[in-house]
Amino acid sequence: MKMSVLPNAQRYKILVIDDNSDHVELIKVYLEPAGNFEVEGAATAAKGLEKAKGDTFDVILLDYRLPDQDGLDVLQEMEKRGIKTPVIFVTGYGDIKIAIEAMKHGAYDYLSKPEIFSPMLPRVLQAVWERFQLQKVALDFEQKLNRAFFGMTEAMAAMVEVKDPYTAGHGEGVAKIAVAIAKEMNLPQRDIDGIRISALLHDIGKIAVPSEILTKPTNLTDLERAAINQHPRYGYEILKKIDFPWPVAEAILQHHERLDGSGYPQGLKGDEIILPARILAVADIADAMSYQRPYRAARGIKAAIEEIKKGSGTLYDSTVVDAWLRSIRTKKGAEKHHSHIPS
Structure with a gap:
């Protein structure tokens, strides 16, 4: 195994769990000039386990004899803690039985x-190379899975547009605005991904509302309005059994709730409304005001700003509103996230 098969720009971290500092230094002197290796020592099992958490090392060299715990016990503890870094077990002369036990307990070599x-x-090179290949395969699989997942989400969102063609593109519009808000709020990318999924699917419950109500060309009756107001609950029922890594169903259930309790369907107030739903509430209004409905004309971005600013702190989370306003403060931002909204 040659170092050339690995990315040259990357440094590979080796953890040596050994109480003999001279031994650690010898390994460092031997490995570091041989390639892009960075060697770090840990003098006890406890310190080694602490450093090993999070799988930030590429290989662990684990000595059998440690002052606080033997190496076999450390291997078992690593397994319990979910540490996946490949371990090369170091034994004394003639300890072949111990080495076999170590392999049984998950040692790589x-x-x-x-x-x-x-x-x-x-052997270190082989372990690093196999870890690199596994990470590459896992990354490729994750990327394919993400593409399939988002594709499925977009297909589900398109079902609503078939049912209610007047709002074609609304889900994607809400998603763009919600993502812009989340980025302004410096939310983690993982949370932003969940907000995008929730936004794309926020009106999925409308597939349970009769088409003649959704597309009615005159004002809705109280009974018809009540039927439409159930779409967040319908959406929740459709999605609640899907094991999303984010609170998608809950965000959809709550996206028409308002801080003062005047929203629907549960009349939640303040912090009872989760943050993704508070972001969706603003994004939904901002985008919805761009669409012509059968019973009203599109109102435009200026009207949306006026409407949302008026409700900031009472209907809508003021932090979310401020983030949205920042995202559209420049002409470039407004065009990027609201290009379809009439002025």
Whole structure:
């Protein structure tokens, strides 16, 4: 195994769990000039386990004899803690039975003292290379899964547009605005992904509302309005059994709730409304005012700003409103996130 098969720009971290500092230094002197290796030591099992959490190292060299715990116990503890970093177990001369036990407990390979240096580099390289390949495969799979997942979400959102053609593009419009708000609020990318999914699907419950109500060309009756107002609940019922990594169903259930309790369908107030739903509430109004409905004309971005600013702190979360206003403060931002909204 040659170092050239690995990305040259990347440094590979090796953790040596060994109480002999001279031994750690020898490994460092031997490995670091041989490639892009960075060697770090841990003198006890406890310190080694602490450093190993999070799988930030590429390989662990684990000595069998440690002052506070033996290496086999450390391997078992790593398994309990979900540490996946490949471990090369280092045993004393003639400890082949211990080495076999280590392999049974999940060690990737083993080295036997005193002759550990000549086989060390190729075995470390092999472990790093296999880890790199596994990470590459996992990343490729995750990217394909994400593409399929977002594609499925967009297909589900399109079902609403078939049912209510007057709002074609509304889900994508709400998603763009909601993502812009979330970015202004410096939310983690994982949360932003969940908000985008929730926004795309926020009106999925309308597939349970009769088409003649959704597309009625005159004002709605109280009974018809009550039927439409159930769409967040219908959406929740449709999605609640899907194991999303985000509170998608809850956000959809709450996206018409208002801070003062005047929203629907549950009349929630303040912090009872989750943050993704508070973001959707603003994004939904901002985008919806751009669409002509059968019973009213589109109102435009200026009217949306006036409407949302008027409700800031009472109907809408003021932090969310401020983030939205920042996202449209420049002409460039307004064109990017609201290009379809008449002025």
